[in-house]
Every structure is written in C-alpha cells, then in structure tokens.
Amino acid sequence: MPKAQMAVSTPRRGGLTTAGGVLSDHLGKRVSFSCFILTLVLVLARGVSGGLMQRRNVPLISDDVMALLVFKAEIIDPNSVLHSWNDIDTSPCNWTGITCSPITGRVTDIYLVGLSLSGTIGRALVKLEELQTLSLANNNFTGMLNGELAQIPDLRVLNVSRNALSGSVPAALGSANKLYILDLSENELSGPLPPEVFSFNCQSLHYVSVSGNQLEGSIPASIGSCLEVQSLNFSSNLLSGTIPDGIWALESLQDIDLSFNALTGPIPVGVGFLKNLTSLRLQSNNLSGVVPAELGNCLPLQHLNLNNNSFSGELPIQLGNLKSLITLNLGANFLAGSIPSWVVNMTAIRELNLAGNGFSEQIPNFIGALNQLSLIDLSFNNFSGAIPVEIMSLQSLEYMHLAHNSLTGGIPDFPSSGCGSLRSIDLSGNLFDGPFPVQILSCSSMEYVGLAGNSLSSSIPRELGYLSGLQFLDVSSNQFTGPIPDSLGNATEIRVLRMQRNDLSGPIPAQLGNATLLIELNVADNNFSGPIPKELGQLTNLEVLDLSYNSFSGMIPGELGSLTNLMVINVSHNSLEGPIPTSGIFSQINSSAFEENTGLCGAALNLSCGTFPNPMIIDPNDPNSIPGTLSPFLRSKRSQTILSVSAITAISAAAAIALGVIMVTLLNMYAQTRRRSNIFNIDSDPQSPSAAEMAMGKLVMFTRRSDPKSDDWMASAHAILNKDCEIGRGGFGTVFKAILAHGETVAVKKLMVQSLVKSQDEFEKVVHMLGNVKHPNLVGLQGYYWTDQLQLLVYDYVPNGNLYSQLHERREDEPPLSWRLRFRIALGTALGLAHLHHGCAPSLIHYDVKSSNILLDDEYEARISDYSLAKLLPKLDTYVMSSKMQSALGYMAPEFACQSLKITEKCDVYGYGVLLLELVTGRRPVEYMEDDVVILCDYVRALLDEGRALSCVDSRLVNFPEDEVLPIIKLGLICTSQVPSNRPSMAEVVQILELIRPLVESRG
Structure with missing residues (x-):
C-alpha cells in the first residue's frame, strides 16, 4: 500500500519522532531496567521456585512467554491491544496475534499488523526458536532494524513494512537461509543496499520489497544468486547506475518493479530474457536506448510500464507477440513513428498510454477493435486528422485523452448504443471545430470534460446540468456563445468550471449557487453582464473566482466575503460600482483585482467612498422647485433644466474654444502621423x-x-x-x-x-x-x-507579480500561499520547462530558472518569463557567469562554473529543484547569517539525512499533507544532484507531479 493511502490512519511523523526520540531518551534506562527486572523475576520464578512448582504440578513459564513479555516491555501499545499478554499465563498460544505449533506448543507466527504500536523491535524475539512468520506491518516502529532477527533458525516471513524504521538495511539478513518473504517497504531506510543480503543463502527467497525508502547506490549484482525469486520491488528509492545483467537470468522472476529511481542506461537483454515475466515496471527513471525487441519473448507479460524515461526510436514489431498484455504505458519518452498495426493483436489490453512522445500521422481506426480498452491516452503527440469513429464505439472505454495534438474536424458521434462507461474525455489543445459535442450528454457516467483550446462554437447545452456525476468542465478558449445554462446549478458534484475566453453573454445564473462543491469558477474574458449574483456566496468551497474582462455592473455582493476558502478573486475590467467589501479575502487582496471599474471605491483602491451632493434640478412643473436649491431625489426623464442666458453664453464660448483645441490637435496628430510613418x-x-x-x-x-x-x-x-x-x-x-x-x-x-x-x-x-x-x-x-x-x-x-515576491515579500497580515497553490505553481512551472525541453525543435534551455522569473496570472497559474533570452548574446558562456546572472545565485547548477562541462537542459532542472525547495520551505535559495551562509539545498539535504526532512517545511503552512510534501522535498533534492546525469528530465518531473496531483486535488 502506498504512503498516500495509509496516511489517513498514520499519525504525523512528529508523533513518531517523539516516540522514537524523546521516549528513547526519557524511557531508555527505564525500559532497559524494566526488561532486566522482568527477565530476572521470570528466571527466579523458573529456577529458584522450580522445585516448589514441580511439587505442586504447576508447569514452568516457557521461554516464548518470557521473550514476548520482554518484547512487549519495549514497545508502546496506545490502544491496549496486547492486554492479553500477561505474566500469569504459562503459554502465549491464546494471546492476541500469536499462533503456536499444535505439536510442540512453540510460537510459530506473530501477526501484529495495523495496531498503532510504536517503539523499537528488540532482540528478545531471537529467543523464539520456532518462529516462522514475523509480521509487524503498518505500525509506527522506529529505530534501526535489528539484524539479529536473522538468527531465528526457521524464519521464513519478515514483514516490517509501513513503519518508520531508519538506518541501513542490515547485511546480516543475508544469513537467514530459509527466508521466503522479505518486506522492508515504506520505511525510512537509507544508505546502499548491501550485496550480502542476496548472497548464496538466498536460495529460498521468493519475494523481496524495499520500495518506498531512501536507499541509494546501485542495485547489487548479487541479486542474480537468488534463483527462485519471483518478485522484486526496489521502487521509489534513490537507486542509480545501470540495471544489473543478473536480473534477466532469473528464470522464475514474474514481477519486476524498479520504478521511481535514477537508473540509467539501456534495458539489458539476454537469451532467455525472463520468459515467465508477467509485470515489468521501469517508469520514472532515466533509462535510454530503444525498447528491446526481446520483450516480445515474454509471452505471459501483462503489464509493461516504461513511462517517463528517455527511450527513443520506433516500437519493435516483436511487441505484437504480447497478446496477454493488459497495460502498455510508454508515455513521456522520445518514441516516434505511427501507432503500429500489431497493436490490434493485444486483444486483452485495457490501458494504452503513448502520451508525451513524438508519434504522428493519423490515429488508426483499428484501435476500435480493442474491445477491452478502458483507457487510451495519446495526448501531447503530433497526431493529425480526425478522430476515428470506431474509437467512439468502445463500450468499455472510461478515459479518452487525446489532448494537445493537431486533430481536426468535428467530434464524431457515439453509436446508437451510447457511450458505454466513458467517465473522462480530454480533447483540449487541438483544432476541432463545429458545435458542442452533444453526444457527450448521453454519457451518464461522465465526470471530466476537457474541450479547451479549440475552435468549437454554438451555445452550451442545458443538458450538461443533468450529468449528475460531472466534476470538471473546461470549455475555455473556444468560440461558444449564448448564456451559461442555469441547469448547471443541478450539477451538484462539479468542482471546476472553466469558461474563460469565449463569447458567452447574459447574466450569471443565480442557480450556480447550488453547486456548493465548486472549487474554481472562471468566466473571464467573455461578454457577461448584469449583477454578480449574491448566491455565489453559498459556494463555501470556492477557492478561485475570476469574473474579469466582462461587463458586470452593480455592486460586489458582500456575501462573497464569507467564503473562507477563497484564495483568488478577480473582478477587474468590468463596470462595477460602490464600495468594495472589507470582510474575508477582500481585506487582503491586491488592488489589481479591481482595476478598470471606474465606479468602485474602498480601502483596496485607496479611494474613499465619500458622500456626493445631489445635482441641481429645476422642474418647471413644480412650483415649489426654487433655483439654487438641491433636489432630494433625481427626477424622471421628463424633467427639464432651465438655464439662464449667462449660462448659455458661457457654454457657447466654452464650446467654441473646445472646437478650436480639437482642430489644432487633429492637425498636430496628422503631422505627427506623417513623421512617425517615416x-x-x-x-x-x-x-x-x-x-x-x-x-x-x-x-x-x-x-x-x-x-x-x-x-x-x-x-x-x-x-x-x-x-x-x-x-x-x-x-x-x-x-x-x-x-x-x-x-x-x-x-x-x-x-x-x-x-x-x-x-x-x-x-x-x-x-x-x-x-x-x-x-x-x-x-x-x-x-x-x-x-x-x-x-x-x-x-x-501577467498581473499577479512573480513567485519570489509572493513567497518572500508578502506583508505579515497577508495569508501565505497555500500548499495547494504552491503545488499548482510547481506543476505549471514543470509543464512550461518540459515544453521548452521536449516540445520545441530544437529544444530550448531557459538558462535562468528562478522564482523571480515565475510570474503568476489572474488564476495564480505559473507563467515562465525570460526563457532562452541568453540566446540573444554572442558569448553565452561568458555572460552566464557575469554580474548579470548573479541574481540567480543559489539556482545555478555547478556546471556553470566548470568550463569543461556542457550547459544542457539539466541546468534548468537544477534551478527547478531549488525552486521546489523554495516553495516547500518558504526560504530563499541563499541566506546570509552573521557568520554563516546557508545554501538551501544543502540545508534540506542535511535534514533529510538526519530523518527530519519535514522540519524544513514553511512554518506558515499548517496541517500540510506529509505524504504530498515529502515526495516534493525528495524530488527537489534529486533535481539538485551535483552530477547532471543523476537529475531527472523535466518530462520525468512532470510525470512524478502528475502522480501526486490527484491526491492534492482530492483533498481540495
């Protein structure tokens, strides 16, 4: 189970630190002394009183009871789940989590999983001579893993996964020659993986998992000695180097997961090449070369994931032999060519992901023959032409993502049988035209609709509001007209509604206030008019509200000030009037959110909302109306104004003067125009x-x-x-x-x-x-x-300034950027850099990645500025080390200072890594103390080595999600590796962030 899933029931690491650190100091002597006293009492009870017990036919207390009580004395049991463990019993066989041999009565299994136990795992368990299974998974054990556990002669299962164990993996585990399952995953183990663990004694080993730790160095070549191993999981560590050849000689191997490391080089292949392999997961490394044709020999293969690497070339025809394949994920590489025809042989395939490559030509219609397909992602390629109608007939299809290609024409209809199970469709960033695809309305399971960045026209159909499960709708940057259907208020599950940059008009329907789960509402740059509905104040989950560049009138509803989750609001470039509310976000927002509304006033604009005198009105039909008095109310349109002769004369003179000024101005403008045209x-x-x-x-x-x-x-x-x-x-x-x-x-x-x-x-x-x-x-x-x-x-x-000022120059009374916004900025920046590196031909290097070059638009989306401006300079290498670039101190990769190293995209990755750490910590890349200089990446790396990485998180962030922040910290440190080849590509960074994004968005 990944950390993201267990975080709900796992206390914060702060609590673990207290248990592991403070308790270690505070209780260390007490626990050791207690264990000593307990052991002494039990020995005395057994030895000194042995004769008495025997005379009374009372059985002696067993060694297993003694060992388990000593083990219990060293741990903390907050829920008293081990209350049955007591020194009255002479046998532990009825204790919670204990199984005994029916023949010898000795303990064979300890199963204490998910019981919130903490403390350390002591050596007392070594006395359990017939113990075969020790499973302490999903608890809060700390300290180092005791290598003496390998001395238990019959130990076959050792599972301490999902705890907080630290230190290195004991090399002594290699001496457990009967070990069948070794699971050390999801801890905080560090250092290299000892080769001794996989020595000649590992002949019984079938399952090994060390995933989700901080292990580094290379994968030991000795793994080739474990001839019976069936599953290897080394994922989510810091492992580097190449994949050892010995892995491919393990004929029993069925499952390999080396994903999310820093492995390099090609996939080594051999003659046999794992003919029993069912799952190969190598995603998110820096592997390169071609996809080996030998993979086609792995006929049982069901899952092949090479996503987010640097593989290139075309796909080998031998992959067509993989008829059992269920998942094929080759996204975020440098593969090219067209989709090969042999894909049609994969009749069992459910997930086909080729996104983020260089595939081109048309999407073949034979995709429609893959009847089991539930996900197809061809986004960010160079596909052209129309969508094959055959794809629309796939009844098992749940996710169809074809975004950011060059697809044209209209969006084809679904067949008469409907759209099956379709839940998500993303066609954004193409060249589609025609009306809104009304066929989507028949998809009762639809949750996500992305149509942004096309040339679609027509009105938005009312029926959208009747998609009860709709959560995300983005129709921005099209040519849609007409009003927003009030029926969208019925879409009570909707979280994101983006309609900006269209030609929509009319009022905002008050019914939108019923969509109370809405997080983002963006209708900017349209032709909306009328008042802002006060019902929007019912959207208690709203975080982003953008109504800018429209024709809204009237006052800003005070109800919006009660939206406590609102972080971004923009009502600029409208016709609003009256005082700006002062409650809630309105007391903190920048004045740019209100600009170009000539009738607004208030503290946000430094404009007093004073009382203006009523105009002078003289009504000839009102005998009580006296010239020179102030009318209490404005009259109707039939009211007339009587002017004196002197007033008329003055106005006429002023008009003549104004006419003369206009004539002179026009002549001057004509002359200046002629001069400017030259x-x-x-x-x-x-x-x-x-x-x-x-x-x-x-x-x-x-x-x-x-x-x-x-x-x-x-x-x-x-x-x-x-x-x-x-x-x-x-x-x-x-x-x-x-x-x-x-x-x-x-x-x-x-x-x-x-x-x-x-x-x-x-x-x-x-x-x-x-x-x-x-x-x-x-x-x-x-x-x-x-x-x-x-x-x-x-x-x-770009209106909202730069990231540097938002992080380091905010007033004390301004709220800090939330974690959700920081993550969105990190992802947006990564997407922009990935486009420069991988989406441009030739690829572009930014040369100056830093927080002051990350601008924030109305929605606080990241917009990268100053990219590749250094290409304007004839001596780039000289300039980047000049005083012009010293503002990037702290962001500059080490190779900038080394004449022998080439400046590559990995320099941008280094700067991005520093920026990630800056977002997490809220600290500047370099800080000058009285007698010291603190380099941010060195500071964070030292804390990570000490097991205190989360202590560096910005103190202004409260209740931050550890399972999201910690991977970002690790990613930042990987990006700032001193060796360029150890840094990931920006495409890999994007893929890692995309895996974290659903967790961020689900927590709102």
Missing part, C-alpha cells in the same frame, strides 16, 4: 525586411490579437519613458506596463544588454523563434522593436 515600419512579412526598414527602426507584432499600428505603439511606448509604469527589473532589462490604444495591456521589456546583443539578423532570428513558442505556462512573446540603439520585446502582461 520612423516606424510595421512588418507584415517579417521574413523579408528591406534594408531601409532595418535602418529606420522596425516594429513587428506576431499575434493576431495585437493590432500592430504605429499610432497604438507610440501611445503605449510613452510608458517606457514613464518610470511610474516600471513593474520589474532583471538581468536582461527593465519591464514596463503599457496599454495599447485599443485597450490591451502588455509588458514591454527594454533590453539593457545593447553592447552584447547580436546583430539585427541574429536578433530577429532568435526572437522569431521565441515568438513561435506557445504554451499556457509560458509568457507569450507578442512582438519586438529594433533599432541599433534600442531593442524592445513585447510580452503578454
């Missing part, structure tokens, strides 16, 4: 600029949404001269916030490296390449401006 050239075809254009200064805008007019640019470029618009400085330049004339907000980076920037040709080549890089977690480059004296880069504007 300075700026808008390049609609940036591939072939003329020499004259280059000489005069050139503005190029890449994105369709940006209107590249020189007038717009000059209006916004004014901000570059305005220091009040400066929003950041970095090693490459100063960044200003600018608003284009048509209203779009952009960020303009004024490069400060003019003497280092390449020639215009090289500059434009690099910038055009960066302009083609698109990913949701990267800050988009919209365009550039070039002269010999000035270079500007135009980026998307």
Whole structure:
C-alpha cells in the first residue's frame, strides 16, 4: 500500500519522532531496567521456585512467554491491544496475534499488523526458536532494524513494512537461509543496499520489497544468486547506475518493479530474457536506448510500464507477440513513428498510454477493435486528422485523452448504443471545430470534460446540468456563445468550471449557487453582464473566482466575503460600482483585482467612498422647485433644466474654444502621423525586411490579437519613458506596463544588454523563434522593436507579480500561499520547462530558472518569463557567469562554473529543484547569517539525512499533507544532484507531479 493511502490512519511523523526520540531518551534506562527486572523475576520464578512448582504440578513459564513479555516491555501499545499478554499465563498460544505449533506448543507466527504500536523491535524475539512468520506491518516502529532477527533458525516471513524504521538495511539478513518473504517497504531506510543480503543463502527467497525508502547506490549484482525469486520491488528509492545483467537470468522472476529511481542506461537483454515475466515496471527513471525487441519473448507479460524515461526510436514489431498484455504505458519518452498495426493483436489490453512522445500521422481506426480498452491516452503527440469513429464505439472505454495534438474536424458521434462507461474525455489543445459535442450528454457516467483550446462554437447545452456525476468542465478558449445554462446549478458534484475566453453573454445564473462543491469558477474574458449574483456566496468551497474582462455592473455582493476558502478573486475590467467589501479575502487582496471599474471605491483602491451632493434640478412643473436649491431625489426623464442666458453664453464660448483645441490637435496628430510613418515600419512579412526598414527602426507584432499600428505603439511606448509604469527589473532589462490604444495591456521589456546583443539578423532570428513558442505556462512573446540603439520585446502582461515576491515579500497580515497553490505553481512551472525541453525543435534551455522569473496570472497559474533570452548574446558562456546572472545565485547548477562541462537542459532542472525547495520551505535559495551562509539545498539535504526532512517545511503552512510534501522535498533534492546525469528530465518531473496531483486535488 502506498504512503498516500495509509496516511489517513498514520499519525504525523512528529508523533513518531517523539516516540522514537524523546521516549528513547526519557524511557531508555527505564525500559532497559524494566526488561532486566522482568527477565530476572521470570528466571527466579523458573529456577529458584522450580522445585516448589514441580511439587505442586504447576508447569514452568516457557521461554516464548518470557521473550514476548520482554518484547512487549519495549514497545508502546496506545490502544491496549496486547492486554492479553500477561505474566500469569504459562503459554502465549491464546494471546492476541500469536499462533503456536499444535505439536510442540512453540510460537510459530506473530501477526501484529495495523495496531498503532510504536517503539523499537528488540532482540528478545531471537529467543523464539520456532518462529516462522514475523509480521509487524503498518505500525509506527522506529529505530534501526535489528539484524539479529536473522538468527531465528526457521524464519521464513519478515514483514516490517509501513513503519518508520531508519538506518541501513542490515547485511546480516543475508544469513537467514530459509527466508521466503522479505518486506522492508515504506520505511525510512537509507544508505546502499548491501550485496550480502542476496548472497548464496538466498536460495529460498521468493519475494523481496524495499520500495518506498531512501536507499541509494546501485542495485547489487548479487541479486542474480537468488534463483527462485519471483518478485522484486526496489521502487521509489534513490537507486542509480545501470540495471544489473543478473536480473534477466532469473528464470522464475514474474514481477519486476524498479520504478521511481535514477537508473540509467539501456534495458539489458539476454537469451532467455525472463520468459515467465508477467509485470515489468521501469517508469520514472532515466533509462535510454530503444525498447528491446526481446520483450516480445515474454509471452505471459501483462503489464509493461516504461513511462517517463528517455527511450527513443520506433516500437519493435516483436511487441505484437504480447497478446496477454493488459497495460502498455510508454508515455513521456522520445518514441516516434505511427501507432503500429500489431497493436490490434493485444486483444486483452485495457490501458494504452503513448502520451508525451513524438508519434504522428493519423490515429488508426483499428484501435476500435480493442474491445477491452478502458483507457487510451495519446495526448501531447503530433497526431493529425480526425478522430476515428470506431474509437467512439468502445463500450468499455472510461478515459479518452487525446489532448494537445493537431486533430481536426468535428467530434464524431457515439453509436446508437451510447457511450458505454466513458467517465473522462480530454480533447483540449487541438483544432476541432463545429458545435458542442452533444453526444457527450448521453454519457451518464461522465465526470471530466476537457474541450479547451479549440475552435468549437454554438451555445452550451442545458443538458450538461443533468450529468449528475460531472466534476470538471473546461470549455475555455473556444468560440461558444449564448448564456451559461442555469441547469448547471443541478450539477451538484462539479468542482471546476472553466469558461474563460469565449463569447458567452447574459447574466450569471443565480442557480450556480447550488453547486456548493465548486472549487474554481472562471468566466473571464467573455461578454457577461448584469449583477454578480449574491448566491455565489453559498459556494463555501470556492477557492478561485475570476469574473474579469466582462461587463458586470452593480455592486460586489458582500456575501462573497464569507467564503473562507477563497484564495483568488478577480473582478477587474468590468463596470462595477460602490464600495468594495472589507470582510474575508477582500481585506487582503491586491488592488489589481479591481482595476478598470471606474465606479468602485474602498480601502483596496485607496479611494474613499465619500458622500456626493445631489445635482441641481429645476422642474418647471413644480412650483415649489426654487433655483439654487438641491433636489432630494433625481427626477424622471421628463424633467427639464432651465438655464439662464449667462449660462448659455458661457457654454457657447466654452464650446467654441473646445472646437478650436480639437482642430489644432487633429492637425498636430496628422503631422505627427506623417513623421512617425517615416520612423516606424510595421512588418507584415517579417521574413523579408528591406534594408531601409532595418535602418529606420522596425516594429513587428506576431499575434493576431495585437493590432500592430504605429499610432497604438507610440501611445503605449510613452510608458517606457514613464518610470511610474516600471513593474520589474532583471538581468536582461527593465519591464514596463503599457496599454495599447485599443485597450490591451502588455509588458514591454527594454533590453539593457545593447553592447552584447547580436546583430539585427541574429536578433530577429532568435526572437522569431521565441515568438513561435506557445504554451499556457509560458509568457507569450507578442512582438519586438529594433533599432541599433534600442531593442524592445513585447510580452503578454501577467498581473499577479512573480513567485519570489509572493513567497518572500508578502506583508505579515497577508495569508501565505497555500500548499495547494504552491503545488499548482510547481506543476505549471514543470509543464512550461518540459515544453521548452521536449516540445520545441530544437529544444530550448531557459538558462535562468528562478522564482523571480515565475510570474503568476489572474488564476495564480505559473507563467515562465525570460526563457532562452541568453540566446540573444554572442558569448553565452561568458555572460552566464557575469554580474548579470548573479541574481540567480543559489539556482545555478555547478556546471556553470566548470568550463569543461556542457550547459544542457539539466541546468534548468537544477534551478527547478531549488525552486521546489523554495516553495516547500518558504526560504530563499541563499541566506546570509552573521557568520554563516546557508545554501538551501544543502540545508534540506542535511535534514533529510538526519530523518527530519519535514522540519524544513514553511512554518506558515499548517496541517500540510506529509505524504504530498515529502515526495516534493525528495524530488527537489534529486533535481539538485551535483552530477547532471543523476537529475531527472523535466518530462520525468512532470510525470512524478502528475502522480501526486490527484491526491492534492482530492483533498481540495
């Protein structure tokens, strides 16, 4: 059982530390003395009083009773489950968890599983000479594993899994020559795995598991001596090196799990190559080479998982022999080609995962012949064409993920028999068009619908609200129109509702307040109008609310202030008015969440909500209306205003003056336009600029949404001269916030490296390449401006600042970033870097990964900035060690300082690892004390070695989930390995985080 599943019933490690540490100090002498006294009393009772007992026909107390009572004296039993263990009985055979031999009456089995026992496992059990099974799994035992247990002559099962044992694996375990099962999994064991454990004495060993520890070093080659072993599980450790050849000679081996380590090299193959193998799990390592054709000889193979490695090439045809295969997971590698036709031979297959590779061409229709298929994931490849209709007829299919390809056309219908068991469909990031796929509405089991980033149109059907199990709906970045169906209020299980960047309109239905499990509601960048419903205040689980860039009017409902879980709210760019509520999150939120609402006031905007006098109204029909008095109420539209002759004269004069000013302004604008047209050239075809254009200064805008007019640019470029618009400085330049004339907000980076920037040709080549890089977690480059004296880069504007300021510069009265948000930022950053490394051709290196380059958008999603800007420099190696890069001190990989080592993507991985530790600890990468300098990764690594890794967690995080945080700490330390080859790729990092994400999201 993984730690994530046992965490519910397992106390925090703090409690274990107390039991193992404080009790060890506080009770050590008492326990030892008690054991001594107890043993002495029992010996005296047996020896000195032996004659008396025999004369009275009272049997002597047995050695087994004595040993078990000494064992009990050294442990803590909080629930008194061992109350039956007492010194009155002369035999332990009726005690809880004890089984005896019917022939000899000696103890043969100890089964104390999941009883919350703690303390240490002493040597008293060695006296149980006929003990065969010792199972103490799923407790809280601490201290080192006692190697003397191997002296028990008949010991066949040793299971101490899911405890908190530390220290090294005793080499003495290799002397237990009758051992059949050895399970040390899910502890805190460290150091290398001793080769002696798998010496010539291991002939009886059938099952070995050391998974879920902190073991390091290589897998011992001596494992090849255990000829009868059937199952090997070394997963989730820090093991490195290559897979020893001897494993593949173990003909009895049926199950191999070496996943989640740092193993390298190819899969070694031999002549026999494990013909009895049923499961091979090697995912999340750094294995490379081709997928060996010899795997096709493992005819009983049912589970093959090579996910998240560096395998390349095409798949061998011999894999078509694996007709018993149930799971085929080859995701997150560098495989290429098309889906081979032999896949149709795998008639038993249930899970097919080829995501995150370079597969191309069309998805073959023979996939529809795999009738047992329950999961198909072809996301993040280069597939094109339409979805085969045959796939839609798979009645066992539960998960269909085809996201982020180049699929086109409409989404095909399901057959008349319906959509079977489909629970999750993700078609986001493709080129689909046409209406909303109404066939989804017939899927009564549907939980997850991802359609984001396509060109789908039409309205959103009401019937969506009747999918009772719907939990996730993302239709963002499409062309949907019409209102939000009020029936979505009936979808009471929905957690995430994303509709941003469409053409939706109308009011927000009050019925959404019934969806009380909703965690995220995002309707930004649409055409919604009307008031914000106060019923949204009923969404007590809501964490993210984004209503920005719409036409909402009226006041912000005070009910939203009662949403205690709300972490992000954005109502900017609307027509709201009145005071901003002061309760709840509104007392802590940044003013940018309210900007561009001219009628709002309050402390968040530093704008007083004062009382304004009523206008002067004179009603000719009201004899009591006297000029010069203030009317208490505004009149109807029929009301008229009587103006004096002098007032009319004054207004006429003002109008004449204003008309003159307008005429002069228009003439000036015309003259300036002519002059600017001689300075700026808008390049609609940036591939072939003329020499004259280059000489005069050139503005190029890449994105369709940006209107590249020189007038717009000059209006916004004014901000570059305005220091009040400066929003950041970095090693490459100063960044200003600018608003284009048509209203779009952009960020303009004024490069400060003019003497280092390449020639215009090289500059434009690099910038055009960066302009083609698109990913949701990267800050988009919209365009550039070039002269010999000035270079500007135009980026998307990201409103919530950078991660560094959010972690280290927040006010004391501001709440810290929650663990859920920190994890989301970590995952988003990993996805962005993985795209640079694996999704771009050629791959791109960031060179400067640090928290100040991780920007946060309206939804607190990570957006990476300044990626690959170092490619603009002619002497990259010199520059990265210059003062321009010293702001990255603490993030820089060791190879930056070594001229003989190549700068690779692994440098970014190192910086990302530091960033992970920064997110967990809330500490800066380097901290300067009075007489010391603390390097963050060294500090955390030392705590991990001491078994106190969780003590480094940010003290502002309360009730953090240990089973989520601890793997992140370990991942950060692996990423910051001093040896580049030991660091995972960013694709591997993403896969690890994706395994943790369901746990994070399930806890809300």
